Amino acid sequence: MSPNPATIDLARAVERWEPVIGLEVHAQCTTRSKMFCGCRADYAGLAPNTNTCPTCLGLPGALPVANGEAIRMTVLTGLALQSQIPPRSKFDRKNYFYPDLPKGYQISQFDLPLCVGGWLEFEVAGVERAVRITRVHLEEDAGKLVHPAELHRADFSLVDLNRAGVPLMEIVGEPDLRSPQEARAYLVALRQLLLYLGVCDGNMEEGSLRCDANISLRPRGTEALGARTEVKNLNSFRILQRALEQEVLRQAARLEAGETLHPETRGWSEAEATTVAQRSKEEADDYRYFPDPDLPPIVLEPAFVDALRGELPELPRARALRLRQTHGLSAEEARQLTQLPGEADYFERTVSAGAPATLAANWQVNELAGLCQRAHRTVESSGLPPERLAALLHLVDSRAVSAPTAKELLAEAIASGADPADLVEVRGLRQVSDEGALAEAVDRSIAAQPKAARDYQAGNDRALGALVGQVMAATRGRADARIVTRLLQARLPRDPGP
Amino acid sequence: MSWLLRPLAEQAAALRTGQVTSTALVEEALGRIAQLDGALGAFLRVTVDLARRQAAEADRRLAVEGEGAPDLCGIPVAIKDVLCTEGVETTAASRILAGFVPPYTATAVRRLAEAGAVSLGKCNCDEFAMGSSTENSAYQLTRNPHAPDRVPGGSSGGSAAAVAAGLAPAALGTDTGGSIRQPAALCGVVGFKPTYGRVSRYGLIAFASSLDQVGPFTRTGGDAARIYRTIAGPDPRDATCSPRPVEDPMPTLELGLEGLRLGVPAEYVASGLEPGVQRVFEAACQRLVAAGAQLEPVSLPSTRYALAAYYVIAPAEASSNLARMDGLRFGPGRPGAVTLREQLEGARHLGFGPEVRRRIMLGTYALSRGYYDAYYRRAQQVRTLVAQDFHRAFAGVDAIIAPTSPTVAFRLGERLSDPLAMYQSDVLTVPFSLAGVPAASVPAGLADGLPVGLQVAAPAFADAHCLRVARGVERALGVAEPPDLARRAAP
Ligand SMILES: [Zn+2]
Numbered sequence: 001m002s003p004n005p006a007t008i009d010l011a012r013a014v015e016r017w018e019p020v021i022g023l024e025v026h027a028q029c030t031t032r033s034k035m036f037c038g039c040r041a042d043y044a045g046l047a048p049n050t051n052t053c054p055t056c057l058g059l060p061g062a063l064p065v066a067n068g069e070a071i072r073m074t075v076l077t078g079l080a081l082q083s084q085i086p087p088r089s090k091f092d093r094k095n096y097f098y099p100d101l102p103k104g105y106q107i108s109q110f111d112l113p114l115c116v117g118g119w120l121e122f123e124v125a126g127v128e129r130a131v132r133i134t135r136v137h138l139e140e141d142a143g144k145l146v147h148p149a150e151l152h153r154a155d156f157s158l159v160d161l162n163r164a165g166v167p168l169m170e171i172v173g174e175p176d177l178r179s180p181q182e183a184r185a186y187l188v189a190l191r192q193l194l195l196y197l198g199v200c201d202g203n204m205e206e207g208s209l210r211c212d213a214n215i216s217l218r219p220r221g222t223e224a225l226g227a228r229t230e231v232k233n234l235n236s237f238r239i240l241q242r243a244l245e246q247e248v249l250r251q252a253a254r255l256e257a258g259e260t261l262h263p264e265t266r267g268w269s270e271a272e273a274t275t276v277a278q279r280s281k282e283e284a285d286d287y288r289y290f291p292d293p294d295l296p297p298i299v300l301e302p303a304f305v306d307a308l309r310g311e312l313p314e315l316p317r318a319r320a321l322r323l324r325q326t327h328g329l330s331a332e333e334a335r336q337l338t339q340l341p342g343e344a345d346y347f348e349r350t351v352s353a354g355a356p357a358t359l360a361a362n363w364q365v366n367e368l369a370g371l372c373q374r375a376h377r378t379v380e381s382s383g384l385p386p387e388r389l390a391a392l393l394h395l396v397d398s399r400a401v402s403a404p405t406a407k408e409l410l411a412e413a414i415a416s417g418a419d420p421a422d423l424v425e426v427r428g429l430r431q432v433s434d435e436g437a438l439a440e441a442v443d444r445s446i447a448a449q450p451k452a453a454r455d456y457q458a459g460n461d462r463a464l465g466a467l468v469g470q471v472m473a474a475t476r477g478r479a480d481a482r483i484v485t486r487l488l489q490a491r492l493p494r495d496p497g498p
Numbered sequence: 499m500s501w502l503l504r505p506l507a508e509q510a511a512a513l514r515t516g517q518v519t520s521t522a523l524v525e526e527a528l529g530r531i532a533q534l535d536g537a538l539g540a541f542l543r544v545t546v547d548l549a550r551r552q553a554a555e556a557d558r559r560l561a562v563e564g565e566g567a568p569d570l571c572g573i574p575v576a577i578k579d580v581l582c583t584e585g586v587e588t589t590a591a592s593r594i595l596a597g598f599v600p601p602y603t604a605t606a607v608r609r610l611a612e613a614g615a616v617s618l619g620k621c622n623c624d625e626f627a628m629g630s631s632t633e634n635s636a637y638q639l640t641r642n643p644h645a646p647d648r649v650p651g652g653s654s655g656g657s658a659a660a661v662a663a664g665l666a667p668a669a670l671g672t673d674t675g676g677s678i679r680q681p682a683a684l685c686g687v688v689g690f691k692p693t694y695g696r697v698s699r700y701g702l703i704a705f706a707s708s709l710d711q712v713g714p715f716t717r718t719g720g721d722a723a724r725i726y727r728t729i730a731g732p733d734p735r736d737a738t739c740s741p742r743p744v745e746d747p748m749p750t751l752e753l754g755l756e757g758l759r760l761g762v763p764a765e766y767v768a769s770g771l772e773p774g775v776q777r778v779f780e781a782a783c784q785r786l787v788a789a790g791a792q793l794e795p796v797s798l799p800s801t802r803y804a805l806a807a808y809y810v811i812a813p814a815e816a817s818s819n820l821a822r823m824d825g826l827r828f829g830p831g832r833p834g835a836v837t838l839r840e841q842l843e844g845a846r847h848l849g850f851g852p853e854v855r856r857r858i859m860l861g862t863y864a865l866s867r868g869y870y871d872a873y874y875r876r877a878q879q880v881r882t883l884v885a886q887d888f889h890r891a892f893a894g895v896d897a898i899i900a901p902t903s904p905t906v907a908f909r910l911g912e913r914l915s916d917p918l919a920m921y922q923s924d925v926l927t928v929p930f931s932l933a934g935v936p937a938a939s940v941p942a943g944l945a946d947g948l949p950v951g952l953q954v955a956a957p958a959f960a961d962a963h964c965l966r967v968a969r970g971v972e973r974a975l976g977v978a979e980p981p982d983l984a985r986r987a988a989p
Pocket of ligand 1: 051053
């Protein structure tokens with residue numbers, strides 16, 4: 001009997017055993033059409049098997065024609081990952097039978113992928129890491145088997161080929177990751193890169209970004225690799241990390257019980273909150289790869305590759321560095337503002353529309369981001385153009401509007417699409433900074449809370465808050481809190497200290 | 499003489515002068531099919547209604563466009579059953595595709611239809627074009643019009659027999675290792691396999707994708723040129739189809755053989771020809787010289803490995819191409835199957851004939867891990883050597899001539915139990931297929947009353963030149979009069 005993995009502590013396990021992890025990521029390209037036919041690549045919401053044609057149905061006599069845009073996107077991804085782009089590449093057939101694979105083979109790339117080598121740099125808990133990239137290749141997606149709930153007991157499956165033939169990039173990383181947390185950070189960074197390149201929508205829930213991991217353990221301080229487990233379909237950051245953690249525990253327990261591990265394929269079971277063995281194959285797969293005779297070799301002219309290199313956008317890490325250097329942002333602010341490609345653009349447009357950089361960063365990260373997330377929108381689709389945010393922040397900066405008022409207006413702007421600076425004028429929400437106008441409210445506050453006034457004068461700083469609060473309430477939040485504080489301090493002098 | 503037995507140019511001229519209508523041509527063809535095809539077995543399906551509709555449309559078009567109408571407008575043609583026709587059952591002569599009605603039309607067939615040609619129906623062939631006698635059809639035998647106890651050749655035997663018997667003045671076939679040229683030779687008609695990549699393969703049910711090519715069967719070289727120029731040309735639906743513009747073969751077609759250097763491969767005439775074939779070929783050579791050609795020996799040393807390489811490459815590709823025949827989306831499938839494995843294995847076991855199964859197994863084996871290098875990679879290397887042989891040979895000659903088949907038409911059943919003997923039927927045609935060059939077979943004469951074909955090959959994309967030489971050979975040899983079965987049948 002081997003010990004229950006749950007009884008072994010992860011921290012203890014990794015003290016003795018070093019995890020060796022590599023990820024294989026499949027990313028659907030955001031092309032208009034499928035990889036080898038004219039059907040739409042975006043099949044979301046379409047009735048089953050309506051997004052198909054003779055080619056992606058695999059009808060006899062239909063032929064594939066490669067989608068140049070998908071090749072372009074894959075090469076662009078390779079360039080962003082510092083890969084070599086060999087001048088010649090080709091498509092191969094990977095032969096196997098499955099009902100979701102209409103031709104009985106998948107068109108993929110075997111020995112001459114579009115992109116070879118490279119690396120991806122990323123950060124884990126403030127530490128710089130890099131994973132070497134083995135290769136990036138292009139292939140077609142399969143269809144889907146559907147088991148609707150009402151058919152749960154049925155003795156058949158349904159096949160939906162809407163997805164069959166959608167271009168899929170496979171990004172294979174070297175086993176350079178050393179912890180589940182690192183694996184997660186790598187996948188986050190890779191997704192961020194794909195979003196910056198605009199080659200994948202990164203939606204893991206809907207399967208446009210999918211991840212398989214291989215993991216083995218070895219005694220710390222040793223080099224030889226242990227028997228590795230392949231864990232399939234880790235389709236969220238959370239599941240990736242949890243599945244790998246469970247796998248570390250499971251393998252460590254087996255190894256500590258003196259067992260010899262064998263290579264196997266496992267999958268994540270949400271119900272059991274652990275990985276479970278998948279049906280093991282009696283013999284090694286033989287996909288009988290051979291060059292697809294329907295598709296001529298791909299020749300990538302150096303001029304084409306150079307032109308693509310020129311099209312590379314500023315990538316997240318370079319962008320974060322530039323935001324720090326140009327706008328004086330903190331590392332954390334820069335990191336937050338470069339998570340999605342549109343965010344840094346939005347920030348810079350806000351700044352160029354006149355908002356102070358630190359204020360703009362602060363408001364975008366701490367206020368706008370949260371509002372957008374709750375509304376299931378991005379800053380770009382928030383309905384608030386950066387120019388309007390800049391106008392509002394200008395009012396905040398010049399103390400014409402108080403921060404609490406500005407926050408409320410921002411929320412309203414996201415909800416209704418209104419221009420917050422307009423609302424300030426229409427509703428007369430300009431902050432009251434006129435000392436004469438505030439003096440009366442200050443006096444009333446002192447008169448109403450004599451104890452607080454005395455406490456403050458006796459040295460209790462916190463008592464001032466109650467006095468300020470009453471003035472703010474009386475002015476419906478429009479009073480400039482800084483001026484109110486100064487007026488109160490002037491009215492309630494303290495004894496000079498010894 | 500029946501209009502159907504005359505050259506296409508004469509039929510086209512008669513259609514324009516009103517001497518004959520497309521409807522009359524088509525009715526005559528349908529009549530001959532009704533009269534003769536029961537015994538011959540050339541057609542799997544005769545699309546009578548479609549043919550009549552297309553003929554009526556062609557007649558309207560001829561009336562409106564007159565001389566401006568395409569030269570094939572109103573001409574009846576027959577189509578090998580591996581070429582998809584929208585709305586018409588297309589089976590590749592296999593049970594596994596019984597009932598398959600494609601929702602699209604093969605590019606070559608579509609181009610004929612757009613030119614106004616009238617499709618009579620689908621011709622029998624070996625199942626998935628695998629065979630050299632048409633005996634591998636899951637549905638019926640096709641007999642040689644010259645000798646009903648003999649095969650028409652294959653795999654496009656139905657198309658060859660239909661043209662030879664005058665059921666259609668022209669037919670489309672496909673050639674992977676000789677499937678147009680060998681049946682053309684055995685049936686005494688002209689067959690032309692264009693350069694690989696010259697005619698779109700879109701809608702052609704694939705046997706071996708890197709070798710398959712669509713081409714015509716006709717009674718004359720000129721007719722072959724007319725069909726060829728109509729079906730050839732770039733097609734965005736086939737990535738292996740060349741974007742080069744097509745050279746019109748008609749202007750150079752009648753230039754003859756005067757001064758041309760014709761290479762005769764030493765390896766071909768030395769080995770294994772039937773004495774009758776040898777005699778006809780030698781006699782033909784003398785007449786070509788008399789017509790002004792200069793014969794020169796050429797060497798194609800890798801030829802001796804070509805057949806072996808072909809029977810690795812073609813089955814390997816076929817094993818993958820036929821994987822889509824799983825009975826799930828088309829075909830009768832496997833009624834009553836419970837598990838996926840039962841469904842797949844059942845559909846394929848019931849659906850494929852023995853030769854197709856044999857080639858799938860051969861091909862699967864050749865691609866398997868551990869064997870790939872020894873078989874598939876090796877065979878591709880041989881293919882490169884064969885292509886280099888031709889490249890070298892064509893540097894010194896204008897065209898290469900050779901017998902098309904080492905034998906005349908053999909008896910039905912004679913080679914059915916001996917696959918290797920059957921594979922030998924392709925020994926003289928396969929090298930040209932591996933090299934991808936254009937090659938025609940032209941009737942060269944009779945041996946013991948049975949047709950012998952002479953093969954003419956030219957460099958890749960010199961299809962117009964190949965047709966010119968084929969036409970020159972045809973003129974030098976005199977076109978053998980094909981048997982008029984209608985006359986024979988009705989004394
Ligand atoms: Zn499609």
